[in-house]
Amino acid sequence: MPDLTIKRNHDMLGKIVSTTLIGALMATAAFAESPTKVKDVDVSIDLTAITNPKAAAYWTTVSDDLEGAIVARVTDQIADDGVNISVDISELALSNSFQSAFDIEQSSLVGDVKITSETNNTKFEAFELSVSFDQASQFLPEGYDLAQVTSDSKEYYTAMIGAFADAVVKHLE
Known part of the structure; x- marks a missing residue:
């Protein structure tokens, strides 16, 4: 059973990191400045x-x-x-x-x-x-x-x- 808990925690950590990275990339793109009008x-x-x-x-x-x-x-x-x-x-x-x-x-x-x-x-x-x-x-x-x-x-x-x-x-x- 301990191996299953570790795997679940590892999978959960991977999802959190992936979600965080995607959010950061989207925020960066949103804040990228367009040329001055x-x-x-x-x-x-x-x-x-x-x-x-x-x-x-x-x-x-x-x-x-x-x-x-x-x-x-x-x-x-x-x-x-x-x-x-x-x-x-x-x-x-x-x-x-x-x-x-x-x-x-x-x-x-x-x-x-x-x-x-x-x-x-x-x-x-x-x-x-x-x-x-x-x-x-x-x-x-x-x-x-x-x-x-x-x-x-x-x-x-x-x-x-x-x-x-x-x-x-x-x-x-």
Whole structure:
């Protein structure tokens, strides 16, 4: 008879452990966060504050292009109750990056990013984001010769916009 009692206790323990593990796995899945929903994206820049006329002309569409790049990365996360993303691009950084054409590795795209929510007070973040050309180089076309990149080239511009948009979206995760 003792062997039967031990077997019953062992079977009961196995059922308890199995039930507990299944419950824990289900709870983990239930609490897994879904991507942050986004309601609005707004990017601004005061082009008149850029002291270098060539830089001002070059970066003319940066706010629209960056806004479009961010939206393109969150299209499956758009919702009326989502967060608002606002970016204020640093005019000084743009002007300085454009002037340092001979030292492109030191160039950067800088902006103040604010993530707010009208419905969820835990969804609030404000930070300065700086993306260097080194970070942006992964957005250059495959096989592109880095020695050919200049701070006024289309490839440089597209890479900087892509890297900045990716960095903003990563903060939503």
